[in-house]
Amino acid sequence: MEENKRPVKIVETVLRDAHQSLIATRMTTEEMLPIVPIMDEVGYHAVECWGGATFDACLRFLKEDPWERLRKLRAGFKKTKLQMLFRGQNILGYNHYADDVVEYFVQKSIANGIDIIRIFDCFNDLRNLETAVNAAKKEQGEAQIALSYTLGDAYTLDYWKETARRIEEMGADSLCIKDMAGLLTPYEGSKLVSAIREGTKLPIDIHTHYTSGVASMTYMKCIEAGADIIDTAISPLSMGTSQPATEVLVKTFEGTPYDTGLDLNKLSEIADYFRPLREKYIASGRLNTKVLGVDIKTLLYQVPGGMLSNLVSQLKEAHAEDKYYDVLREIPNVRKDLGEPPLVTPSSQIVGTQAVLNVLQGERYKMITKETKKVLRGEFGKTIKPFNPEVQKKAIGDEEPITCRPADLLKPQLDGFREEIRDYMRQDEDVLSYALFPQVAMEFFKYRDAQESGVDENKADKATKSYPV
Numbered sequence: 001m002e003e004n005k006r007p008v009k010i011v012e013t014v015l016r017d018a019h020q021s022l023i024a025t026r027m028t029t030e031e032m033l034p035i036v037p038i039m040d041e042v043g044y045h046a047v048e049c050w051g052g053a054t055f056d057a058c059l060r061f062l063k064e065d066p067w068e069r070l071r072k073l074r075a076g077f078k079k080t081k082l083q084m085l086f087r088g089q090n091i092l093g094y095n096h097y098a099d100d101v102v103e104y105f106v107q108k109s110i111a112n113g114i115d116i117i118r119i120f121d122c123f124n125d126l127r128n129l130e131t132a133v134n135a136a137k138k139e140q141g142e143a144q145i146a147l148s149y150t151l152g153d154a155y156t157l158d159y160w161k162e163t164a165r166r167i168e169e170m171g172a173d174s175l176c177i178k179d180m181a182g183l184l185t186p187y188e189g190s191k192l193v194s195a196i197r198e199g200t201k202l203p204i205d206i207h208t209h210y211t212s213g214v215a216s217m218t219y220m221k222c223i224e225a226g227a228d229i230i231d232t233a234i235s236p237l238s239m240g241t242s243q244p245a246t247e248v249l250v251k252t253f254e255g256t257p258y259d260t261g262l263d264l265n266k267l268s269e270i271a272d273y274f275r276p277l278r279e280k281y282i283a284s285g286r287l288n289t290k291v292l293g294v295d296i297k298t299l300l301y302q303v304p305g306g307m308l309s310n311l312v313s314q315l316k317e318a319h320a321e322d323k324y325y326d327v328l329r330e331i332p333n334v335r336k337d338l339g340e341p342p343l344v345t346p347s348s349q350i351v352g353t354q355a356v357l358n359v360l361q362g363e364r365y366k367m368i369t370k371e372t373k374k375v376l377r378g379e380f381g382k383t384i385k386p387f388n389p390e391v392q393k394k395a396i397g398d399e400e401p402i403t404c405r406p407a408d409l410l411k412p413q414l415d416g417f418r419e420e421i422r423d424y425m426r427q428d429e430d431v432l433s434y435a436l437f438p439q440v441a442m443e444f445f446k447y448r449d450a451q452e453s454g455v456d457e458n459k460a461d462k463a464t465k466s467y468p469v
Helices: 017-023 029-039 054-062 066-076 099-111 126-138 157-169 186-199 215-225 246-253 264-284 297-301 305-317 321-337 347-360 370-377 389-396 414-420 430-436 438-452 457-463
Strands: 009-012 046-051 082-086 116-119 142-148 174-179 204-208 229-232
Touching: 009 246, 029 066, 029 264, 046 054, 046 066, 046 116, 054 066, 054 430, 054 438, 066 082, 082 099, 099 116, 099 126, 099 414, 099 430, 116 126, 116 174, 126 142, 126 157, 142 157, 157 174, 157 186, 174 186, 186 204, 186 215, 204 215, 215 229, 215 246, 229 246, 246 264, 297 305, 305 321, 305 347, 321 347, 347 370, 370 389, 414 430, 430 438
Parallel strands: 009 046, 009 229, 046 082, 082 116, 116 142, 142 174, 174 204, 204 229
Antiparallel strands: none
């Protein structure tokens, strides 16, 4: 029995993806810090606590410096690795940045306390990951490359196996199957992990969401097939659009060859800490209990939950709610025209918005968004299938599309950004906050200056007048 032991490793998501998924990333640093010493004792493989939308939300809504949050968490977690989510050449924003910005962001993330950087690209175009992976290796960080999981006839088991092989060749330390929409079902998960295992010896991490109700079963089958790590959330902020509950999986594997070895009493203490916070979020309306149920439309239409809610609000605004099912039928057509990309930020928003326009205009591609044009111009990289040539012609005319790695066309940007915020810089990292979110960061800098100089609250409020409530 001893030689068959293969303990499952756990990445706890409560400080990043769990609250991003359930309460729009609104947990404050002050709400996190009191429980850190106990979380540090559990023996997690890592705690995911930064990246994704946390950076934007800190600056925009919480009036917090994201770098300061990271430093405080690093000071508290003395034994546990800290992990972040990083969108390849997009970093944490929505456009591609020059290599000097990507390299400096990775350098500063690791210098301020990150151990593992999970790097993904919305098209799975590995060229868009090279700079970030090389930078992480240079700084002695762990580079985990994530595959954005999706469905479609091009996404065969051979495709995933071959991509895993290429990821290992790129120098990644581990690989993640990133199922952002909760599309991976248990037996498909088992087949996928077995195929990827044929292509790579790297540790395999599985990340999914409970949206479609199958996530815990999927984790179980993936572990049995050879996965090593799973992402879970402590129970008060688990399930729904978040991850499966940490304690449930720990108990499930207890006494089996996959026993995590994590202490359920300590996990229970962590759950006790987050329970009143959950109640507070529900009472304030920040946590809408609707997102805690199972949304089977995710599996029926293969569309992420967040994308569905976007569609509903776009149609409501246009007084065209009756067109909902027409739009759902149009989404796969637009996705096909755009080379069948995975539906994850920002490709999900681009495909969804274009599908809405196609239906509302009564004519396909009568209006084409500037983001759709960017995709068809090759500005986001290469998709698994070619673009529909007619749609591409309609969008960009005779313009020559980009075929190289898009960032090869970008000149260094850091010095220009530094110059623009010279009067507001208080730390090296400020230039990166500004590079990613210029307007939001500038408002935050003004707010910070007002706070430091003891200006009365009215003026401080004026400095942040465009922060949404």
